Amino acid sequence: MLAVPAAPGLAQQPISAIDWLDQRQGLPGRTDPVALPDVPQPPVAEPPVASAIVTPEVTTRPLDAPEVGAVGLLPRSVTGLPPTLWQGSAAGTLARRLKELDVAQLPAMQSLLYTLLLAEAEPPADPSGTLPFLLARVDALTTLGAVDPALALIDRAGPTSSPDLFSRWFDLSLLAGQEDAACTAMQDSPTIAPSMAALSFCRARQGDWPLAELTFANAAALGVMPQAEESLLRLYLDPDLAEETPPLPPPARMTPLAFRLSEAIGTPVPATGLPLAYAMSDLRGLSGWRAEIEAAERLARTGALAENRLIGIYTDREPAASGGLWDRVEAIQQMDRALAEKDAKTVDEILPAAWSAIREAGLELPFSRLWASDLTALPLTGAAAEAAFDLAMLSPDYETHAARLPATTPRRKFLAATARGTPGDVPAPDALSAAIARGFAGETLPPVIRLDLGQNKLGEAILSAMALYISGAGGETKDIVPALATFRATGLEDTARRAALQLLILERQR
Numbered sequence: 001m002l003a004v005p006a007a008p009g010l011a012q013q014p015i016s017a018i019d020w021l022d023q024r025q026g027l028p029g030r031t032d033p034v035a036l037p038d039v040p041q042p043p044v045a046e047p048p049v050a051s052a053i054v055t056p057e058v059t060t061r062p063l064d065a066p067e068v069g070a071v072g073l074l075p076r077s078v079t080g081l082p083p084t085l086w087q088g089s090a091a092g093t094l095a096r097r098l099k100e101l102d103v104a105q106l107p108a109m110q111s112l113l114y115t116l117l118l119a120e121a122e123p124p125a126d127p128s129g130t131l132p133f134l135l136a137r138v139d140a141l142t143t144l145g146a147v148d149p150a151l152a153l154i155d156r157a158g159p160t161s162s163p164d165l166f167s168r169w170f171d172l173s174l175l176a177g178q179e180d181a182a183c184t185a186m187q188d189s190p191t192i193a194p195s196m197a198a199l200s201f202c203r204a205r206q207g208d209w210p211l212a213e214l215t216f217a218n219a220a221a222l223g224v225m226p227q228a229e230e231s232l233l234r235l236y237l238d239p240d241l242a243e244e245t246p247p248l249p250p251p252a253r254m255t256p257l258a259f260r261l262s263e264a265i266g267t268p269v270p271a272t273g274l275p276l277a278y279a280m281s282d283l284r285g286l287s288g289w290r291a292e293i294e295a296a297e298r299l300a301r302t303g304a305l306a307e308n309r310l311i312g313i314y315t316d317r318e319p320a321a322s323g324g325l326w327d328r329v330e331a332i333q334q335m336d337r338a339l340a341e342k343d344a345k346t347v348d349e350i351l352p353a354a355w356s357a358i359r360e361a362g363l364e365l366p367f368s369r370l371w372a373s374d375l376t377a378l379p380l381t382g383a384a385a386e387a388a389f390d391l392a393m394l395s396p397d398y399e400t401h402a403a404r405l406p407a408t409t410p411r412r413k414f415l416a417a418t419a420r421g422t423p424g425d426v427p428a429p430d431a432l433s434a435a436i437a438r439g440f441a442g443e444t445l446p447p448v449i450r451l452d453l454g455q456n457k458l459g460e461a462i463l464s465a466m467a468l469y470i471s472g473a474g475g476e477t478k479d480i481v482p483a484l485a486t487f488r489a490t491g492l493e494d495t496a497r498r499a500a501l502q503l504l505i506l507e508r509q510r
Contacts (some may be wrong), residue, residue, distance in 0.1 A: 013398035071156040072120035085121040088456030095136035097463045107365040108499035110303040123469040145276035145304040171256040197229045288454035307366035344378040355387035368394035436500045439484025
């Protein structure tokens, strides 16, 4: 029965989906196969004999034809999720649930969402479910700033298989600075162009300036281009005019094409304040080191940037200023050097300030993965030891560290017990801890989630648990209990433990 969680086993050694895509080594999966609950089914009211013969409509496709909605980047052997993850749900319902799910500042939910979005699984079985659900997955990745995985997902599906898919491919390619492939496809099949402005831009990118200018002139005459794109494209196609024209104000409604055109004519628009996907453009080394650091931090907070790339950007050069961001960069560089030299005395002195700066920036998870193992090998004291313990509990090896590090306070004891999956073994120091203990104690699942599981809606049930966890992190402590219970009941033991530890340590939304 799903209402009774499986006995806790060893926590896995997870890394983020983005890390897995970079390293091709693995991803947190599920610990146990899903066993559906015995949910009573309503009686079927139907006559014993059919009154007419109905011939079903049969559709065919080649056996080797790819199923667009089933594409993913994470194989089932990695995620542990069944191929029927989404099949029992309606595509429209899933798209709405994904759009409503706000996982900002909640790393365990971000990691789980990446796994769901990138998993290889069959699409919803309803007739309209194939393409709309894939588009919803791409849009959710874009919201997180995960431009490269979104592009890879579209590439697997075939970017020219749908105008809506191609439009997203073109926009994301612009933000990644990789628009040449999309422009080539547009040159070969102009009718797939998402707009006349896009077609004119691509024809210019491909070197056909006369045709680009003709396309622009026709579109301008018809009035089919947004005013901002028309103004920018006019300057892009006429460099002499661009030199004589004062810088234009940023478009009131920014689009990837307007963003790219502004950059191309020498008046780039800062990505700060724009949707997260725009931050990817600042990682190309064209906007200066500060902009690159700020973009890396924004993307790392949502798990869209691997921690090794983040530390590489932080340590790229010596800060030439002080205050604010530069103090954080200096603290991180000092810590990185001290850990490389295994200098326990220096680490003991500077870790509290570095940890404070990292927490202020909301980057605890990336640095827990970078530093926890090295920190736990050093003889630290006082505030440095406390910071190292928290970093260890946030790291992928939380259970191993919990077995090695001394738990000398009630808080440490509860964190260590949670890392083992048995928070009920020690007294709960506060109401939040008590709720977490109940979530691990075999609580009965909410009826709605039980019903979803009984109707082959595993993915939808997991999304419901995520929504409950988000509510719990926002202050509705009672919702933490069914959220954690559902994660454990569906085999997501590692997610449950990391989610609980992060609630105890990060204090993001409460």
